[in-house]
Amino acid sequence: MYVAVKGGEAAIANAHRLLDHERRGDPSVPELSIAQIREQMTLLVDRVMTEGSLYDPDLAALALKQARGDIIEAVFLVRAFRTTLPRFGYSQPMDTDAMFAMRRISAIYKDLPGGQVLGPTFDYTHRLIDFNLAANGEPPTPKESDSALAGMPHVTGLLDQEGLIEREPGAEEGSPVGDLTRDPLDFPAGRDLRLQALARGDEGFILALGYSTQRGFGRTHPFTGEIRVGEVEIEYVPEELGFAVLLGDVVLTECEMINQFKGSASAPPQFTRGYGLAFGRGERKAMAMALVDRALRARELGEDIKAPAQDEEFVLAHCDNLQSTGFVEHLKLPHYVDFQAELELVRRMRAAHAENRMDDEALEAAE
């Protein structure tokens, strides 16, 4: 017999109303504006854009406000929003070589064309709490250099000239590019799909996996060839125009890892590559992604697959924080009937167990 039970509508409505109230916090404290979140919680906004897989700073800021600052809840809101919109098409591949960089560093060459440009970084800060920020002082104006920035070719390009690094294979014009928002992920997955999944994957999960490769679980001997952060043009070709139009500039973070060698009987040893890309200023994410991208190329490079970071099904099926949270958090929804069945089962098992013991004791007594 199945009995449907209804109820809880009033409780749910009141709970949401209470949530709205709690979200606002102490009403004597001024309310946060979307612009304040967008401008002053920039890296948080960037992370929601990256993991929500939608570049829209105002939307991510609004989602964060609604989610009370919970990243995964904000990601959920952003992903839900995107499902309501039509897809106009695919952009032209963005040219990160032409990035208008505000930061560009390399850990492998001290002197390189364009130089080491630190930009606004936490690196080399002392990580001491700055109590001046609690006093709301305005920071001093940044210094300006008289000279402009020189061109910044990719560092990997320098190695490429000598043939010391594997070349990124291009693709035939118009050859299909996997899109996991259109087709469910299937294994083995191509590098296009792996990069797409990693790009929107949870920073904490990807970071831990990247770290695991450094600790010996799928070691790849990485060097940071280059990290660059800045504005990149994004172009789209509308059918009605037939030529590319600039949609605007997006801030991206790109990391190229250079890893130890691969060679064969026919090809001399070369460095191998791992690639990371994040919306906004996501340096940690881009670095970790580049490590995991390289680890996941194990099959292609003929390496033994022994570590979690090399197992593409393990990585790709678990890197999406929205999927993860959906399945973990569904456990808190009512499972009254399932549990009732388990209860009955365990009671029956215990009864059988007790009966067996009584039989055994009777048998022993008889002997």
Place this chain on the structure above:
Amino acid sequence: MTTLTELQQQRQSAMTIYARATAVELSDALERLGTPESVEDMRPPELGLVMARARMGGTGAPFNAGEVSVTRAAVRLPGGEIGVAYQLGRDKMKARSAALLDALWQTARRREVEAALDPIRARIADERILKERRAAATRVDFFTMVRGEDQ
């Protein structure tokens, strides 16, 4: 991609300015030019997505990096000129202003439109220079320390 005509290139370049302009800059420019009467909204401003593509290793085969929100609009002037806009973000007014400017640009008033864009171009260039100079001030100048043992 096929090579563009000079006219297409000029139009493309003007569209670049609409994309980088603020909504206020575009509406001010339109106000100065005078919004044409009886504009037909062929495609009322519409919000959608474009999947942004990047390249593996920056230079290799493309992959889908994530989506961007885009607003598009199209207007038709009485003379038949069709203005089109595709822009990052969700500002419908701004997309319609850009489409209107794109339509006007195709009329005999091109020079006026270009003149109205000049202050926007200047503002964008100034901001870029400032950003670049600030970044350039964080460029590392290495120097070598001479150790004392041999002196």
